[in-house]
Amino acid sequence: MQKTSRSILLISALTTLILSGCGFHPRGETLIPRDLGTIYVGGSEYGEITHQIRNELQIADISIAKMPSAANYKIMLVSSNSNDRVLSLGDGARAAQYMLLEEATIEIRDAQDKVLMGPETLSERRILNYNSDTPQDSSQEQRLLRNEMKKNLARKIARQLRIVADQKTADKKSASTS
Numbered sequence: 001m002q003k004t005s006r007s008i009l010l011i012s013a014l015t016t017l018i019l020s021g022c023g024f025h026p027r028g029e030t031l032i033p034r035d036l037g038t039i040y041v042g043g044s045e046y047g048e049i050t051h052q053i054r055n056e057l058q059i060a061d062i063s064i065a066k067m068p069s070a071a072n073y074k075i076m077l078v079s080s081n082s083n084d085r086v087l088s089l090g091d092g093a094r095a096a097q098y099m100l101l102e103e104a105t106i107e108i109r110d111a112q113d114k115v116l117m118g119p120e121t122l123s124e125r126r127i128l129n130y131n132s133d134t135p136q137d138s139s140q141e142q143r144l145l146r147n148e149m150k151k152n153l154a155r156k157i158a159r160q161l162r163i164v165a166d167q168k169t170a171d172k173k174s175a176s177t178s
Helices: 002-021 048-059 135-177
Strands: 039-042 073-089 095-110 115-129
Touching (some): 039 048, 048 073, 048 135, 073 115, 073 135, 095 135
Parallel strands (some): 039 073
Antiparallel strands (some): 073 095, 095 115
């Protein structure tokens, strides 16, 4: 019995070590270094994607600047777009599936307002199966899907910030060793 417990503990420890070593992280977790300093998020003040980006940064314990001049990095939301199109038709030539699309075009700038990335368009796509018998349910499902898509888009933008910051740090290190 005790040998089995040790085996299970050893297997669990090895599995955890292997998963953490390969870069696995729970879904939805965006690892942003806390040493980035203050970040400014510009764009539509009341836009859903801007709000989701700020949420992602707050979850990562990153301070958000109210003014661009107070920030080490600036995420500028150049544009955002929500779209859908009919993907397939069902009985009576009615829409059976829709392709939902959320896009955000961003730029990432440093404290001196130098463009470090962008403008770059990031997107999320989902397929919505539309049931004409229960349009209320389909409408609610579409709202939930769009909300999830905007959250995922904000995570992608946060990952872009991490990549840009890592690249800037690597550039500084290589410049100081040269």
